[in-house]
Amino acid sequence: MGKFLTTREENYSQWYNELVIKADLAENSAVRGCMVIKPYGYAIWEKMQAALDTMFKETGHVNAYFPLFIPKSFFSKEASHVEGFAKECAVVTHYRLKNKADGSGIEVDPEAKLEEELIVRPTSETIIWSTYKNWIQSYRDLPILINQWANVVRWEMRTRLFLRTAEFLWQEGHTAHATQEEAIEETIRMINVYAEFAEKFMAVPVIKGVKTENERFAGAIDTYTIEAMMQDGKALQSGTSHFLGQNFAKAFDVKFNSKESKLDYVWATSWGVSTRLMGALVMSHSDDHGLVLPPKLAPNQVVIVPIYKGDDQYEIMREAGNKIKNQLKAAGISVLFDDRDTHKPGWKFAEYELKGVPVRLAFGARDMENDTIEIARRDTLEKQTISQENIVETVKQLLEDIQENIYQKALKLREQKTYAVDTWEEFTDIIENKGGFVYAHWDGTTETENKIKEATKATIRCIPVNNPLENGTCIFSGKPSNQRVLFAKAY
RNA sequence: CGGGGUAUAGCGCAGUCCGGUAGCGCAUCUGGUUUGGGACCAGAGGGUCGUAGGUUCGAAUCCUGCUACCCCGACCA
CATH class of the missing domain: 3.30.930.10 (Bira Bifunctional Protein; Domain 2)
Incomplete structure (x- = not known):
């Protein structure tokens, strides 16, 4: 690879x-x-x-x-x-351009100044x-x-x-x-x-x-x-x-x-x-091979790649591929049948992995003989050869599995990288060395919030809804706190 | 907006120090052989070297301005 x-x-x-x-x-x-x-x-x-x-x-x-x-x-x-958005507003001041006198291009016509300037909406x-x-x-x-x-x-x-x-x-x-x-x-x-x-x-x-x-x-x-x-x-x-x-x-x-x-x-x-x-x-x-898209948002949920030798086989594969494509389409699955003769199968495999297509079907002469098809899932990169018989049901089920699996995978990662800490040392260690979400006590003041941000670049992402009340002391100021809030470095 | 870096063919890069008129890989095009994990052979096309000035007989190369992108800060969905 x-x-x-x-x-x-x-x-x-x-x-x-x-x-x-x-x-x-x-x-x-x-x-x-x-x-x-x-x-x-x-x-x-x-x-x-x-x-x-x-x-x-x-x-x-x-x-x-x-x-x-x-x-x-x-x-x-x-x-x-105003205060929130003033620093990042684009402003329209004029409504006309004109040719420069020396013919070297165009310029803003100073006579076409707007009575009242217009802001391009930031919201x-x-x-x-x-x-x-x-x-x-x-x-x-x-x-x-x-x-x-x-x-x-x-x-x-x-x-x-x-x-x-x-x-x-x-x-x-x-x-x-x-x-x-x-x-x-x-x-x-x-x-x-x-x-x-x-x-x-x-x-x-x-x-x-x-x-x-x-x-x-x-x-x-x-x-x-x-x-x-x-x-x-x-x-x-x-x-x-x-x-x-x-x-x-x-x-x-x-x-x-x-x-x-x-x-x-x-x-x-x-x-x-x-x-x-x-x-x-x-x-x-997504992973090091490319995008991984959830089936519910993927432009193509399935891609079909034919494998063939010579023009005779190509025609047979096209027919077979279109048949499978139509079966899947009839079941409401979005399918791309890539029958281009300009790229080789291996190239296509890599391409659709990069683009995150959830399910790939590939078939060649061997499959035609045995009435089988190769099915590969993008999220785990696993592939297997299955019977063509229940192809629609199998794909449907697999799309659901992928949707669920990538959610669970993301959830698991979040759980692994979520911590609850009680001391400033633990807090800075996780923020600086490990990365992730940190639940910690905070005294409720903007001043402390800003100081923590200054010291660690971590910000309070939110106070979670239904946050359990729990007495503790602020990790930074040591003042009393009645709940943990969610800290993290943010994009 | 401050500090650092980069800009040469569609993409990735070499050439810049030491000035002499541009090269490699991939991609593209043509022909052929191929096709179960990014094929191979042969041939071809494509660049006023980011941009605007300057120095020089001569600039991708030296100097200055500008622009864009990347990294690090400040600001933010």
């Missing part, structure tokens, strides 16, 4: 970078910090979108679309929101709440449960394909409610939707929890998060759901008449997941 990838052990970060490019998921573009998502990568994103969109619809949401540009003045209306709370103001007068107008699929721009200093890019694709849900209880319920409902999606579709186990004040979304009262562990033990924040209280309603003066004929501000939530999930997917399951 030739070596095409840096191994995870050699250099995890380089392994990831190479894998994303070699598996044809994405590449860097001519624009700094912005990526091109290639067809194979986009196909996975489309599968994620389809599953999530269905879940959003099932929970009563509808899709809409709001503008890419946000008037600068909107931004300044919610104080903490859409402000434009949406300025719109909701017009839509909401009465409790009868509530709730509003809207999602949008969009791109956003955050001018990042250091970027990495999928994990952090200046422009990325995401969905953002923005809901408006008559009561605080209902908004909190919605916030929790959506973090649960994200957790279910991560675990059932991506096969990525996640920890649900609440962010500390320090890590909270700019403008939120509470931020719920799902945190996944990557194979190197680092955490990846994979989705967030925010209870925004009445902050945006107050900033944009969105009031409604309640049943009791009382004028009150509207309660809000927002929630989102992004193409960063692609990074989570890659880093959770």
Whole structure:
């Protein structure tokens, strides 16, 4: 087996970078910090979108679309929101170009300056709440449960394909409610939707929890998060759901008449997941041979590779291959029959391993004689020769096994790399030498949180939901604490 | 945004120190033999050496600016 990838052990970060490019998921573009998502990568994103969109619809949401540009003045209306995003906003200042006088190209026409500059959305709370103001007068107008699929721009200093890019694709849900209880319920409902999606579709186990004040979304009262562990033990924040209280309603003066004929501000939530999930997917399951995709999100669940000698056999194999392909397709399995004569079987094997196709079927003259077929699973790289008779059932079962197996494997790894510690020495030892999730006591102050971050680069990923209460002392300050929180280095 | 590194054919690299007009492997194309884990032989095409200036008779090579990428920090989904 030739070596095409840096191994995870050699250099995890380089392994990831190479894998994303070699598996044809994405590449860097001519624009700094912005990526091109290639067809194979986009196909996975489309599968994620389809599953999530269905879940959003099932929970009563509808899709809409709001503008890419946000008037600068909107931004300044919610104080903490501005502060959070101001440092990474792209700004449109002009609306026209013109030819340079000396004919050496084009330049921004200084006479075409915008009256009010426009921000390229880093998130859409402000434009949406300025719109909701017009839509909401009465409790009868509530709730509003809207999602949008969009791109956003955050001018990042250091970027990495999928994990952090200046422009990325995401969905953002923005809901408006008559009561605080209902908004909190919605916030929790959506973090649960994200957790279910991560675990059932991506096969990525996640920890649900609440962010500390320090890590909270700019403008939120509470931020719920799902945190996944990557194979190197680092955490990846994979989705967030925010209870925004009445902050945006107050900033944009969105009031409604309640049943009791009382004028009150509207309660809000927002929630989102992004193409960063692609990074989570890659880093959770893949190995030194390439991607390992969960069957539920793989663009092709099965690839069929024919093995033949000469044109006569080729024709026979094509016919046989198409027959198998159609059987599988009829059972709702997505199949690629790679009957290209331009690449050899061995080349194709390596290629589809790199691309993470869950199941590979290969057959040649020997199989034709015996009515057998070789079946190989990507997650364990095991292969065996089976009878063609129950091929559909066998493949179906195997796809389910793979989906379950990679989830269990990821869960097991997380359990192995999760620790509970009581002393600063143990804490720093694990964070610096072993890597992983560490449950430890914390005194609840931002000051301590920041000092721990400074000393170790570990941050509080979340305070898990249903976190058991337990008396202890803060690992850093020694002050009393009544629960452990989840620490880790994060992407 | 600070420190370090890199940029030569589609990809990976040598050549740069010591200036003389560009080479290797893979990939591509043609023909043939092949096909159960990235085939082999023969031939062919492809580069104004990241970019803009400068020094020089002459620059991939020396000097300066700019850009992009990688690593390490600060910031963040």
